[in-house]
Amino acid sequence: MKNAQPLAADKHANDLQGQRNVLAGFLCLNALAGLSVGVAKVVLSLYAVQLQADAIQLALIAGAQSVGILLMSLPAGVLVDQHGPLRMFTIGTLASGALYLAMPWIDSSTLLCLIILLISCFMPLRIVSLSAMFMQQIGRVGVGMAGWFRATHMIGMLLLGPLVAAWLLDSVGFAGGYVAIGSTFFVLVLLAPHIFRHYQPTQAHARTFSLAELTAQIALVGSDKLLRDACLREFCIQAVNQFYTFFIVVIAIQAFLFDPTQAAGLISAQGASYVLALLGMGSLASRMGEQLFFRFGCVIVICALLILGAAATDWMLWLGAIVLGMGLGMLQIMTISWFAKVGAQRGQGRIAGLTTFVGPAGGLVGSVIGGTVGHWLNLQIMFFLMAAIFIIFLLKSMRGSKMTATQ
Known part of the structure; x- marks a missing residue:
């Protein structure tokens, strides 16, 4: 009995450390996801200018990035509960990556707007999957890490994204830049199983899309x-x-x-x-x-x-x-x-x-x-x-x- 309490304390400490390690891996994945989006946003703006989009077309392209997110966020939540975050993250990331790889063949502002609208419809599958995984981890490690999900994504998207985008365009141009963006999405798909395998679905929250x-x-x-x-x-x-x-x-x-x-x-x-x-x-x-x-x-x-x-x-x-x-x-x-x-x-x-x-x-x-x-x-x-x-x-x-x- 005397050894029971130290053993229980050691087990709790090991479990907590394991959860923190999982969270650290997740945050790295989240930062890379933010970086890919940040680079894509900067390259998109410059590519639209390259295609000589006028002010109205630029506004439509900017708005198209949000329309799909607003339309698909709630359905994505149901799908994540039904099929799990790994499958939805993989579908959303593969589809978005494939569309970005097709960007160098886009030669009109109207078509560019349609492609961006499609991408924005797939992005909630990624975002909701990442959010669901993080919520589960926060429930285990506490409020002290709550801000890290948004922070790591913003570091990748707002701080590193513009710098990497400028370097890519200077080095390989728009075609090479979009190949790099699309490739990053496929790298995320390869990394995701190592992180999302720690997600523990509950039968009580399983739902059918309707x-x-x-x-x-x-x-x-x-x-x-x-x-x-x-x-x-x-x-x-x-x-x-x-x-x-x-x-x-x-x-x-x-x-x-x-x-x-x-x-x-x-x-x-x-x-x-x-x-x-x-x-x-x-x-x-x-x-x-x-x-x-x-x-x-x-x-x-x-x-x-x-x-x-x-x-x-x-x-x-x-x-x-x-x-x-x-x-x-x-x-x-x-x-x-x-x-x-x-x-x-x-x-x-x-x-x-x-x-x-x-x-x-x-x-x-x-x-x-x-x-x-x-x-x-x-x-x-x-x-x-x-x-x-x-x-x-x-x-x-x-x-x-x-x-x-x-x-």
């Missing part, structure tokens, strides 16, 4: 309070993030006379702060407790948005950018953690499908409605209106804690 299942997936948002709150917060986080990323350049150039390079630096500053928060602040969430950490994140986001809305000097813009990235990263850690909790109860694929839909939908609303309202009023004033949303989140969180304490 309209009823898709309807039930949407109905979950209304019946599960934690899921509903997480979806609403994820929607608003991505709306603010997309509005900032797109319109801060316009604000900086028109109102503060920044040159284009300086204005782009504001995006980089916010993005770097966001990634660092995702990577480094999960452990703080574990120590502080989820609700207190969430409120702290809300306060930081509110302060950042007020600074950006009231900015009258260059340094206020830079400060607001860095603080906003940190605050949004903190809130993102919490939404990922909440989604993982609901996924453990309702099925990882089902919840991953919802998250893959909610995020892009929020980004679309943030850029379109935010830009439209900002045009009527003033783009900078939009930061004040967005701050009001997070003030409501903060007050609701505090009120909920008071009610719990009273009970």
Whole structure:
């Protein structure tokens, strides 16, 4: 009996280390997946210009990258629960890779738009599969690693992707660049079985693809309070993030006379702060407790948005950018953690499908409605209106804690 406790402790430590090793391998796969997408996005923009696409065609090509994701995210969630993430990841990746390999033969902007639309329909199979795998792992290793999924993908897509794309185009041109992109997708297919074999499907969450299942997936948002709150917060986080990323350049150039390079630096500053928060602040969430950490994140986001809305000097813009990235990263850690909790109860694929839909939908609303309202009023004033949303989140969180304490 005396040796029972040390043996149990050793087994627990070994299991935890094994889970961390699986998570490390998954994060490497996720970073490579992000890198392939990041390179493809940059090459696509330049290739469209090479084909002499006009402004409307460029807008359609840009929009086509999101349409398929919005259409296929929920079906992808059902398919992942039905067939498992490995099979869906393989199908989505092989189909996307094959289409990218065909790109050098595309000689018109219209055909390019159609191919991108097809690729965007297959991409949710990849994204949802990766999200489902990560949610299961987070349930085992804790909230401290919650931000790493989004961070590793962003490092590959936003930081390394443009650099690799520039090097590829300079070295091998568009044809060679697309061959490299397509080849990377096939490498991911070879690596995926080593990671996804650790996924443990549950019979309780197995579903058959049907309209009823898709309807039930949407109905979950209304019946599960934690899921509903997480979806609403994820929607608003991505709306603010997309509005900032797109319109801060316009604000900086028109109102503060920044040159284009300086204005782009504001995006980089916010993005770097966001990634660092995702990577480094999960452990703080574990120590502080989820609700207190969430409120702290809300306060930081509110302060950042007020600074950006009231900015009258260059340094206020830079400060607001860095603080906003940190605050949004903190809130993102919490939404990922909440989604993982609901996924453990309702099925990882089902919840991953919802998250893959909610995020892009929020980004679309943030850029379109935010830009439209900002045009009527003033783009900078939009930061004040967005701050009001997070003030409501903060007050609701505090009120909920008071009610719990009273009970």
